[in-house]
Amino acid sequence: MIEFITQPWSWWFSGIIISAIMFTMLYFGQSFGFSSNLRTICSIAGAGKMVKFFDFNWRSQLWNIVFLIGAIIGGFIANQFLSNDEPVKISKATIETLSQYGFEAPKGAQPDELFTWEAVFTLKGFLVLAIGGLLVGFGARYAGGCTSGHAISGLSDLQIPSLVAVIGFFLGGLIMTYFIFPLIF
């Protein structure tokens, strides 16, 4: 049992849990969509005084902020109690491809080349994280949702707008991976 939990979870088990999370949120009278928290955080920080888009009753969204806090705690628990400290089991092909761009084989869940303070305090390292985050936050709200809201909740409800958004996610992801990534790394 312990071994089952500490080793990486299979795709099918993880997929079942994620859909169970979506249904639990529906049962609790809400929906599974994470990126609206970014708008709520702007509102809590006072952005509603400047921009009408953030002028709403953010207290009505506190349930989702609590979900976000839970997600942070969940990450902490996974690392402290449920991890076997082995590097992520990505394919050999990916390790090889990434080595051509100067990335070493994984030692944990994230590459040291991007997610250490040493990397953050270089201009390139900082810009990669900042621009990446900026695009995610801007694009998620522009598209009206992120992976949870569109790819999971929206596709489950067979919403064409969500399918279009997911096609956009992949279009952007492929442009970054095949055309922009080689220019950066």
Place this chain on the structure above:
Amino acid sequence: MKFLKFLIVGVIFGIVMAKSEAFSWYRIQEMFRFQSFHMYGIIGTAVVLGVLGVALIKKYKIRDFAGNTILFHPKDKAYPRYIIGGTLFGLGWALSGACPGPMVVNIGYGYLPFIIVFLFAALGTFLYGIIKDKLPH
């Protein structure tokens, strides 16, 4: 106390993002390079079960814990926003290796530079709020 249930679901979400490795930048790279079935398996399983479950909820008019019928709201049929916004999101997803949920899971896991990614994501949402009326939707 009415929020405790959302905290628990959030904790489970955080654990599954970490334990499925879906929160890893490497896994997102692998997905966009089509070098493993892993991420497609996770999202595909969730969507197939989701489609079946949502159909059942609609057919049998299943109610939530408060006794209200669970309703689904069709999204606006304003397509430019989905394709343009979606593409911008995808560019950021492939670069930072995380969508908004996994960003905070990474912070909890101890990958603290994700604080920067998350703060800039909030800033990105703020910028959208400022210029949204000038954008095609």
